[in-house]
Amino acid sequence: MARVRSIAPEELPGDLAAIYREFAGDYGPFANQVAVFAHVPAALRHLMPMLLELRAAATLPKRYLEIAIVVVSNLNACHYCVAHHKPFLAVTGLSEGGIDRIMDWQEHPELDATDKLVVEYAIAAWENSSRIPEALFRRLRAAFTEAQIVELTLRITLCGFFNRFNDAMGIEEEAEVRAAE
Template sequence: MARVRDVAIDEVPTDVRPVYQRFADEYGPFLNQVKIFAHRPIALRHIMGMLLEMADNPILDKRHLEIAIVTVSAINRCDYCVAHHGPRLLDFGLSREVVDRILDEDCPGLDRLDRLVRDYAAQVTRDHNRVRDSQFDALRAHFTETQIVELTLRITLCTFFNKFNDVMMLEMEDEAAVFHQGAGNPAAGGANEPSDRG
């Protein structure tokens, strides 16, 4: 159970309801997240609305986007986000082992470009002040500047979601919980749950 109550769709202003409904229906099993964001309709409208708009107008390969998100979420030990985004890596043909070992330097199943994205996401998350020009140059060999901006935006936004979800103690939706129960990933094991919960 989350630390604050769920807000139902009929409690939000009518102009925000389409974003609430569409995010709940189309973005993935994130209903519990939407119910918490709905406490602040402005945030729901703009943050979830931005994610929906980016999904409608993709400029990044979704495989690379999900590799970045799972990497960041594993570093931040956000069970909720790994459980929601890990299955998307499976949809792109990667194995459960990739999800579980995404932070391993020699993670099997990742090609050179996958590792470049993974390593950039890890560097930005662990020590953003030490992203080197050489790493940026390597990205430029494969991505446009606009793509690099979006990749960086999504990496840093992911840390926001990781922290928000964990602090609010969002309950996993059933679909994500099934994936999480089979986890051997770095985020598994309840490491992000405070011992004084309850």
């Protein structure tokens, strides 16, 4: 149970309730997380629609997005986010065992060169954002558009925010996520 009361969508004004329901339903099984964010209407009003809009725009291929999220979530030991994003990554073709070994990326048989580049960048952007080698950025520019690089960086750093928020607030996995593990 989270460290604060979960707010039900019925307790919110219509516009916020709609965002809550859309995010908790369409984006994935994130009801426990959105029930905590509902305490701060501005967060619910801006963060969740931004994630929905980013998904709809599909600027960054889902595989690279999910690799980055799982890598950063592993770096931060955020079980909630790893458990939620492993199924999304599995849809992109990685096996369950391959996902579990993603941090051993350099010799990973299921990752291609671009996948490995995403892992390398996710680690660098999260752990040493002020010391990313220019050579790594040159490789990113060869593989991605500038918009994709910006979104990848946004999602890496936003993932770290969600990891820390979820852990600090004690947000537990939803029943359907626990059942799938």
